[in-house]
Amino acid sequence: MNDELKELRFSVNGKPYELKVKPKALLLDVLRKELKLTGTRTGCEVSACGACTVNLDGMAVRACSILALQANGREVVTIEGVADGDKLHPIQEAMVAHGAIECGFCTSGMVMSARALLLENPKPTREDIRRAVQGNMCADSGYVKYIEAVEIAAKKMQGGE
């Protein structure tokens, strides 16, 4: 295998990076091991659990299933880039207040899938939310409170309460 390092220029959480990476390196491994952004979790490694979901140019993608070099020249947002300093994003705020979070391992992915949804569709129906987080597996919440939390956040972001 050609392991010659390739140049990767991309933006992560608004910050520009220039790295040299192996062509086979996954975006997930570069985020976790090179940039130490461990909030993006390694779950199934086969795009099935969604724990590694990040936003790539605003879209929800599984960082375990794309190469780091595919992010070249693009914008990545991870869970670490969602809150505005100490101020939680409305999605995060709702998940905390509504009691959606249990062990928290799927939470990063849930937030990132919900964020991508609301960027594209600020007024989602419950069905839209269910579809948006269908790739995020959770073992202990039953999804119900996560779905409700996204509804609460969407309303809040629309100016309602």
Next chain:
Amino acid sequence: MGKEHTEEYSIIGKPIPRVEARLKVTGQAKYAADIEVANMLWGYVKRSPHAHARILNIDTSKAEKLPGVKAIITGKDFNGFTWGWSQPTRDEEPLATKKVRYLYEGVAAVAAIDEDIAQEACDLIEVEYEPLPGVFTPFEAMKEGAPLVHENRPGNITVEYHWNFGDVEKAFAESYLVREDTFQTPRMAKGYIEPPATVAYWPESDRLVFQGAKGSPYFPYRILSRCFKLPLSNVRIITPFIGCDFGGTKNDMTNGDFSTVMLAKKAGRPVKIVASQFDTLTTDLRRHPMWITMKVGVAKDGKITAIHNKIVSDGGAYTRMSPLTHFLTGICMGMPYHLPNFKHDVTCYFTNNPSSAAMRGHGIYHTTFARECLLDMIADELGIDRVEIRHRNIIKNPEPGTIYETINNVHIATAGTEECLTKVAEAVKWEEGKKKERIKGNKAYGMGFATGTYLSGTQLSAHNACAAIVRVCEDGSVNYLTGATDVGMGSDTVGCAIVAEVLGIDLKDVDIKRVDTAFTPADPGSYGSRVTVLAGEAAINAAEDAKKQLREFAAKKLGAMEEEIVFKNKQVFVQSNHARSVPWERLVRMACYDAPGRVIIGRGHSKRATDLHTLADFSTGKGDIGTNYSFTAQAAEVEVDLETGVVRCTDNSVIAHDCGFPLNTQAVETQVIGGSYHQGVSAALYEEFKMDKGLTLNANFVDYKRPRAYEAPMTEVLHVITNDPFGPFGAKEASEGSTCSAPPAIINAIHDATGVWIKDLPAQPEKVYWALKEKREKEQKKEKKK
């Protein structure tokens, strides 16, 4: 405790947002795989390609020459050390030396400068095996002359229990109706998404630090102390955040855990091993597959006269927790229905499958499934309503101050089952619903009911240490130390809430750290729904002890008797005159500064687990395994596609739950929805490991099916408050009991909708399709005969 009025409480009994939620929602929470230590190496485990084989030779010479490799170990490095769930069941080695007993069992391990090299080095290790014939079901294992998984265990029997209460045979002879059937529960993944990971290092040659995803950190504490001949004082287990457990692997040890520690010792550098999801799904502990033959006798009015269980179970390669699992299949049979005669025969067999162990609803899950389905069969045969037959058998909530004792000496002070069942039947409007047409086009709709029970505050001899330390800092903030581990269920929040409630301060004033055996008191950890009940009691006692020390100062300062001093809303005042008061912070500062050298440290431990009743006896099946017992009733509606066999649970489902008193209503709801109803749906309709001679065929989350958000029913949770006198603030366990009632409620609903019985879980579409087809063909034959 067990107070009647929730208004008395400032914090508990209300929705309490989790103390660690912010760390989790921002990605800052560190799980084991996120831990990095300077100079760290990566480890990898070499695994066996045979399910049953003798190890003839291991040659590591090629691997040693690979640049970047820093240490290689085999099982021989552990000098014959064996371990197990209890002293007599130490049948497992850290890495196999003479024989492998299941596919992918670890035989060697490598530490290298990166993961790729460690993995490559493992490929270079040459292991010579002599493959042996294996046994892959308990029915193969029990045959005469079958290959032995453990040479010193004749008949491949892992554990067996034979209990007898009353006179079952006489009761059957006198019964109006006796019904017997066999049910099957499958091999299931524990379901955590976080693969286990471990980092270990030796700060000094006789001091070990081990950071791993462990729900019971004091298990590795003891096991590693024995394995590496270290005093307990030198074994430091630190738990990071844990991405769920549900019993089993994260209580216990893995090949990877031992390997990390030994590799770190050998390499003289920190080592980290992160399991892949494939490792997790092929080698981690699973739910026991069981074949449950249950015989139930009833009187004409549907009252149960006797139950006889005959259970065969697949324990896999090693004993692990099987003695407890199979004890639990029977110990709670006397609840929630009155049972006058009871016989229990259960045998678990060794096979060459990965080991089985505890999983949510541990043991009780299997027999609850069989009993609740049989009750519906009996109700239909006797023409009694399915809710009514349960009401006729339910143990009524004992009058306050009285105790109900089951036939096997289990003691119940509170039982809200009757109220739970009434509530769910009303909520789904069963009286109207039962008359409704079941078929609409190519869909059939049905409603199913089930009840469940579970022990809380497990009592196991030698495993009851449970204490808390409440350290009051001079500015009034508080450190709460417990050895009980929060694996996701919210016990850290409840513990902090209890301490804050007792001291009359705010939740944010109480801080909790992750368990660290260097500082926290010994504790069995998270299993058997024990943490809230026992660690909760310890937290109360520790906070009360700290309060007692502060009260002395308050009494002096306010010129009142100690008994008159009240702590509430961060004020300390005299009961008869609230104006005579001092703010909490000021009182604490005075107390700390008053006598030089004094610090306020409260200590408390849980006494109930040992003092209450008689400890359970595994050989006779008698006694209390729990401090108290939770109860659940549940109604679930399904929609069955008559053409495809696809079953969907609708939103029309309700769980009523008696957890005594919900200390954090929000956490109880999320737990009951997700940790029990949703997992129940998953168990009833989706989950099963498909096996072929020890090989797990669907070892990934694409082929191992579980429900997704779009197919997750939105259920409702109703709280039934019984205020148990033996739980902290009246609490009992939450949501493990309701894991047990979900699968039978769903299977009963499928029967209600279609008339077919799916007696072997899960009711996947293909199974339902064939059952529907068979039923149709039978009906057509009958028509022709007419």
